[in-house]
Amino acid sequence: MKKILCGALSLLTATVFAVWQDDHLPEIFALNAEKLQPVTLAQDWTFREGMPEEGWQNTRAEGKTFRLKDNKIDLDTVAGKTGDLKSHAVLYCTITSPADGIAEIGIGCDWYFEAYVNGTLCATTMKDGNGDSTYQPSNHPFFIPVKRGENLLAIHTGRGSYTWSFACAKVPFRLPDVPEIAVGPWLDNPGPGRMTVRFTSLGNCGAGVEYRTKGSGTWLTAWDAVEELIQRRSFHTVELENLTHAAQYEYRIVMLDPAKPKNLVYPRKGEIYTFTAPDEKKERFSFLFTADLQFVPEKQNEIFPALLKAGGAETCDFILLGGDIGSSFSIDALLNTVWKLNAENGGSARPLVWIRGNHEFLGDTERYIECCGTPEGKTYGFFRFGSTAFLRLDSYALGNWKSDRAEYTLPAAFAAKQQAFVKQVMDSPAWKNAKHRIVLAHSAPFSVGGFEESITRMTASMIAPYYRDRKSDAPVALMLTGHTHTYTRTIPGTTQVAALVPPQTKAPCDGKNYPFPVVAGLGPEAETPFAASVFRVDVTPEKLTVQSFRPDGTCLEKFEIMNDGQVKEFLSLPHFDTVKK
Ligand SMILES: [Fe+2]
Structure with missing residues (x-):
């Protein structure tokens, strides 16, 4: 904390000098707009001409009464004459607060000011002046300590060369940099x-x-x-x-x-x-995949670390988030949950790759690429980790999704760009020569849970041309998805899935047409609002070993995918047919 205070002190000296904020930074950084005291500045101010007298900061002196208009005034009009650089005055105003706490006000002044509240120096430009010729309260926002009831704001000001413009008001909440x-x-x-x-x-x-x-x-x-x-x-x-x-x-x-x-x-x-640094020859490594963590923050704080622990994140090389990591892509909320929890649980040494789901189209969706995108500024991508190739797809969220934000999407153009990218990947030696190939997407390329959606069609348009009902020279070993909130693993070549409960059967499952298992994990449902699971994949030259866990560490199933595509079950779930009989 000492380092923070030193850094902050040097920061605050730019516009203010030796202010109380330096000793109250932890308190200040815990603030938000709702925590600020909704103070009121009295309409009547006092103008006391001349240099301040001793004790001026604590006691309101006699002087002329004036009012600001639209939070501003030219103090020459109060003084009744055009002043000069030697003109000084003290201004007083009463600030009323409903409770003890912190408030934020701002001052702009041509050219110097120092402001005290109840005798405490809160801000000053006496050294360098206003620095801005617009003279708005937003020129110098600062925090002030207030007590319940009336508080004395005392401002010493020195006139500028041409005017004595002065502005003061409450300002929108903003933390210092x-x-x-x-x-x-x-x-x-x-x-x-x-x-x-x-x-x-x-x-x-x-x-x-x-x-x-x-x-x-x-x-x-x-x-x-x-x-x-x-x-x-x-x-x-x-x-x-x-x-x-x-x-x-x-x-x-x-x-x-x-x-x-x-x-x-x-x-x-x-x-x-x-x-x-990634080792392109690495043949043995492990990673986790989870998705659909759209819980309230308190539950995310509980469930996400539990999933990392259940999957054994400490022995993993990276973590994959499969989308819908929150009800919306709300950066403030996610910083205090998923990103913070990841950083606190080994994230400084282990990559976290965040694939976009439909809920990332809500909230701060415009900033998804800035926060989670590839170095090329894309939401889809390709990466090799050791001998294994990963294709990262974006299932997108199309116009028929119920959110108004979907009206801002351009699905056809997006699909064309992503399809062109996927073709490049499919033609690349890095994909063709990989020991294993894994596809990642928020949605499966077909309806696993019994409903048909645009995001499944988007995924299918990427992957079906190369793998649906086709034998490929570059076979995919595994596809990891989410979105359905229902735990399923397709059994290639059949309409069956390994699952905890019989899946919905409103539509036939297309899984039989894909020659690799497609898995989806648990997510919140009405009956089980805090359901979640994590896949752990251990990669070796011979096979992929896949295990799935609940947050409490219970293993749901364990299976291996051999290099010839054969799947061996070690801890099995029941198999259910997905075709409506
Ligand atoms: Fe989803």
Whole structure:
């Protein structure tokens, strides 16, 4: 915390000097708009001409009464004359608060001010002036400590060269920008010689990653930049490239101090994290896949770590999220649940790849690519991990989905682009030469749960041309999906599924036409609102071993997929026919 305070102090000195916020940052960063006290500024202000007298901060002195109009005034009109650079005055206003707490106000002033509340210095521009010639309350927003009832706001101001414009009002809630990590870091997009690092900062800061092979002396720096412009923002994505295969790397986060951008700041006391660069020859590795975690935040906080534990995340090389990770793609909520929990459970050393589901089309959907996209800025992709090829598909959400947001989608154009990409993958040596091939999508390419939807058709249009009723020279071993919330594993060549309960049978299952198992995990249902499961896949040169677990660690089933496509069951579920009799 000490580091945060030091960083914050240097930040706040840009516009304010020695203010009480520095000692109250934990309290301030726990604030949101709802927690701010809804204070009221009295209409009548007092203007006391001249330099402040001793004790002016604590006691309201006599003076002229004036009112702001639209939160502004030219103090020359109150003084009754055109002043000059030697003009000074003290302004007083009563702020009424319903309870003890913190409020936020802002001041713009031509040219200097220092503001005290109940004798506590809260903001000052006495050193550098206003810095902005618009003179709006938003020029210098700052937090003030208030007590229940009346509070004294005392402002010392010095006039500018041309005017004595002054503005003061409550301002919309906004946290200060502090060069410190809020959530993360976590890794994404493992690939040959590359890795993505993601994290968030407290407010908008320029940020990057310093990295080096473990034990070497020289740090390389990669910035969160667009066209070589470091981005001042709070959600950061940094691409590390040209990594040495299988090498161990260490990295640390670096930020530009928003107040003094020439100063680099190392948040969390320069904590060093490590990861292993993907090894293209790796033949033995493990990963988890889960989807459909659209629970309330309290339940996500309970269920997601439980799934990581049940699947044995600590011995996995990466985690796959199969979409619908929340009722909507709400970044504020997800930062405090899935991303934070992942980072706290080994995410700084182990990639998390987030595939888009239909619920990621709700909320902050426009920011999905920024937060979860591939380095190419796509929602679909291809990556090799060791000897295994992964095709990441986007099932999209089309116009007939019930959300209004679906009206913003362009499904035909999207399908064409994704189909072109899939064809490139299918033609590539990286796909053809892989030891195993795995397809990932939110929706299966057919109706497993007994209902037909556009997202199944989108998936099918990607995968069916190459695999439906076809024998391929590049066979797929396994397809991992979600969306139905019903646990099923298709039995290739049959209309049967291994399942916990008989699946709905409103439509025939197309699984028999695909020569590989398609699995879908548990998700919330009316009768079982907190149902969830996770697949663990252990890859070896000979086979894929798949196990599925409930959050309590109960194993639902265990099976192996041999290189010839044969599936061997070790812990079996009942098989049900999906065709309506
Ligand atoms: Fe879904």
